[in-house]
Amino acid sequence: MNKTEDTKKSAPFxxxxxxxxxxxxxxxxxxxxxxxxxxxxRAVSPVDFNGNGVDDYTDFLLGARADAERxxxxxxxxxxxxxxxxxxxxxxxxxxxxxxEAGYALRWMVDRDVADHPERYPLIxxxxxxxxxxxxxxxxxxxxxxxxxxxxxIDEIAxxxxxxxxxxxxxxxxxxxxxxxxxxxxTYILHNGGQPRREEDYLGRDTVAAHYRFDASKLPPEMLIPxxxx
Numbered sequence: 001m002n003k004t005e006d007t008k009k010s011a012p013f014x015x016x017x018x019x020x021x022x023x024x025x026x027x028x029x030x031x032x033x034x035x036x037x038x039x040x041x042r043a044v045s046p047v048d049f050n051g052n053g054v055d056d057y058t059d060f061l062l063g064a065r066a067d068a069e070r071x072x073x074x075x076x077x078x079x080x081x082x083x084x085x086x087x088x089x090x091x092x093x094x095x096x097x098x099x100x101e102a103g104y105a106l107r108w109m110v111d112r113d114v115a116d117h118p119e120r121y122p123l124i125x126x127x128x129x130x131x132x133x134x135x136x137x138x139x140x141x142x143x144x145x146x147x148x149x150x151x152x153x154i155d156e157i158a159x160x161x162x163x164x165x166x167x168x169x170x171x172x173x174x175x176x177x178x179x180x181x182x183x184x185x186x187t188y189i190l191h192n193g194g195q196p197r198r199e200e201d202y203l204g205r206d207t208v209a210a211h212y213r214f215d216a217s218k219l220p221p222e223m224l225i226p227x228x229x230x
Contacts, residue, residue: 063101
């Protein structure tokens, strides 16, 4: 076979690869919409807890996205300090890191509630502030108590807003809602299940168990504990 014949035979394959790459690029752009594309007004928190000029919901989003961009290695091992290093984490670590961005020490908020209301947490046999806040089932109780519960219907697209919190399955996975949406208007999810892409079109892949919006203006002041780095 001469060089000309070889080139002619390989040309259709190269053309296929070119069209495939173009489809992937255009397809990716097509589904990455925001609420504005669907006429959805973005929810703004009445609270800016850390006083940085950014409302809490946006801070939750930014904190979760920062964690997603770091893509920490999935590892839920017990940490003697309570907090895993920034390059390590599981789904619950996305949540306290999102809250940290807004100035909240979620670890100590959860620990205070566990200490004051142990009857709410029957699954906790022995209180341990180093791990309790890193368990989905504990966070489910905390958010059931202190956050605003919202629809679990993923097709009520206007009710899903950036910075919301969502729990999946049998209280086995937790995530933060992104400001990106797919072609149907469903929000992307920021989460860590060890998957390569941490901000993705995930709603519909797992059962939604609970959906929350954390409005600090509705909490008693003693439950609002600021982040101090420890």
